[in-house]
Amino acid sequence: MKHNIFATSVGILLVGAVIGVLAIMLQKMGNPANMGICVACFERDIAGGLGLHRAAVVQYLRPEIMGFVLGSLIAALAFREFRPRGGSSPLTRFVLGMVAAMGALVFLGCPWRAILRLAGGDLNALFGFAGLAVGVFLGTLFFRKGYSLGRSSQQSSVTGALFPLLILGLLALALCFPQAEGQPQSGPLFYSLKGPGSMHAPFVVSIGCGLLIGMLAQRSRFCTMGALRDLFLFKQFHLFLGILGLFVAAFVANALTGGLHVGFEGQPVAHTDNLWNFLGMVTAGLAFALAGGCPGRQLFMAGEGDSDAALFALGMLVGAAMAHNFGTASSGAGLGPYGMHATLIGLVLCLIIGFAHIKRA
Amino acid sequence: MREIDTRGLSCPQPVLMFHEANKADSASPMDVLVDNEASRENVSRAAKKSGWTVTVKDEGNGISRLELRK
Numbered sequence: 001m002k003h004n005i006f007a008t009s010v011g012i013l014l015v016g017a018v019i020g021v022l023a024i025m026l027q028k029m030g031n032p033a034n035m036g037i038c039v040a041c042f043e044r045d046i047a048g049g050l051g052l053h054r055a056a057v058v059q060y061l062r063p064e065i066m067g068f069v070l071g072s073l074i075a076a077l078a079f080r081e082f083r084p085r086g087g088s089s090p091l092t093r094f095v096l097g098m099v100a101a102m103g104a105l106v107f108l109g110c111p112w113r114a115i116l117r118l119a120g121g122d123l124n125a126l127f128g129f130a131g132l133a134v135g136v137f138l139g140t141l142f143f144r145k146g147y148s149l150g151r152s153s154q155q156s157s158v159t160g161a162l163f164p165l166l167i168l169g170l171l172a173l174a175l176c177f178p179q180a181e182g183q184p185q186s187g188p189l190f191y192s193l194k195g196p197g198s199m200h201a202p203f204v205v206s207i208g209c210g211l212l213i214g215m216l217a218q219r220s221r222f223c224t225m226g227a228l229r230d231l232f233l234f235k236q237f238h239l240f241l242g243i244l245g246l247f248v249a250a251f252v253a254n255a256l257t258g259g260l261h262v263g264f265e266g267q268p269v270a271h272t273d274n275l276w277n278f279l280g281m282v283t284a285g286l287a288f289a290l291a292g293g294c295p296g297r298q299l300f301m302a303g304e305g306d307s308d309a310a311l312f313a314l315g316m317l318v319g320a321a322m323a324h325n326f327g328t329a330s331s332g333a334g335l336g337p338y339g340m341h342a343t344l345i346g347l348v349l350c351l352i353i354g355f356a357h358i359k360r361a
Numbered sequence: 362m363r364e365i366d367t368r369g370l371s372c373p374q375p376v377l378m379f380h381e382a383n384k385a386d387s388a389s390p391m392d393v394l395v396d397n398e399a400s401r402e403n404v405s406r407a408a409k410k411s412g413w414t415v416t417v418k419d420e421g422n423g424i425s426r427l428e429l430r431k
Contacts, residue, residue, distance in 0.1 A: 004398075004402065083396075085369075088369070140373075143374070143377060144377075148370070150369075151369025152370075152371070153369055221402070233376075233377070236410075292371050292372060292373075
């Protein structure tokens with residue numbers, strides 16, 4: 001049997017810890033506070049950078065996301081785990097991705113950022129994390145009843161490689177059209193001049209961290225949703241060690257570098273409407289659970305050739321764009337005008353998808 | 362011989378299928394077919410935790426047969 005050191009308890013714990021330290025380092029080097037890494041926020045920024053939404057403060061092609069996919073691709077190729085696959089309810093996965101992004105942007109963060117917000121002392125994230133846990137728990141109830149999106153099948157190498165190729169295209173765009181000093185546009189790309197989108201670590205640092213995390217996560221199967229799901233379904237702590245490592249390392253790094261500010265008010269890129277922090281993440285958590293992975297894990301699987309996971313990621317990109325176009329995304333000032341509507345409609349949609357895919361009585 | 366085919370399914374379903382089979386009969390041998398490394402690791406981990414010895418046979422084309430014995 002092949003031995004994978006990263007898939008051991010110590011391995012996954014260390015991977016989480018490395019991600020935690022890198023996230024705080026990215027914050028110190030320019031990424032927004034408590035947002036060293038946030039897959040939902042960064043996909044929202046990419047949507048803005050491509051002009052899919054025009055919220056001026058969140059536009060930037062985040063290199064971390066590109067690194068996640070390409071790092072996973074490199075690791076999968078190196079360890080002969082690149083497997084082109086797909087065909088397991090693709091459109092359903094796309095819609096789950098949209099719902100997940102919209103729910104996460106009501107809370108203002110994916111599970112990764114929920115943990116980073118907690119590690120920075122943002123107590124509002126307690127409600128977001130509790131919502132995530134409830135959403136994932138609901139998902140496990142569906143799995144216990146026989147929920148399945150069906151089997152995937154082997155696909156052509158081109159199909160498996162298309163998403164990483166799209167990401168390479170993004171990388172080429174980012175390199176060809178870097179931000180010009182003080183300009184909101186460079187060629188086809190949009191850049192933020194203020195707000196979270198204007199705050200970023202140097203390109204090389206961001207892509208380097210992204211690549212490293214992509215490789216480590218591919219090897220260790222790091223998944224923030226799976227951490228909770230496996231705990232609820234199997235009382236299995238393995239993946240939970242990953243998010244524990246992430247939290248502890250980020251907390252300690254924050255404490256050592258003055259990044260710890262405990263409280264509810266005045267937290268960076270966060271609001272205090274905690275009912276909707278909770279409910280937004282219930283919706284997102286259920287969507288992640290039904291789709292079989294947190295937003296990071298979906299990117300890593302997409303890098304391994306899983307075109308269903310790639311569709312989920314593209315759904316998140318579109319959902320994040322719509323969240324800003326339709327006024328459902330929150331901001332530091334509070335909920336968007338239609339944030340509650342999106343949360344509840346998304347939750348109902350997830351429940352319909354869940355019940356519709358229960359395979360046995 | 363029981364054979365549980367988890368090919369094409371992703372987590373948590375392969376592990377759930379193992380648990381279901383293990384609940385029905387936790388002694389007689391079973392083989393579990395998996396087609397990805399994550400499932401191989403997850404099913405092996407769950408089986409070992411339930412007291413099975415796991416032998417992995419490579420069936421080619423990315424497919425592994427996990428022979429679960431007690």
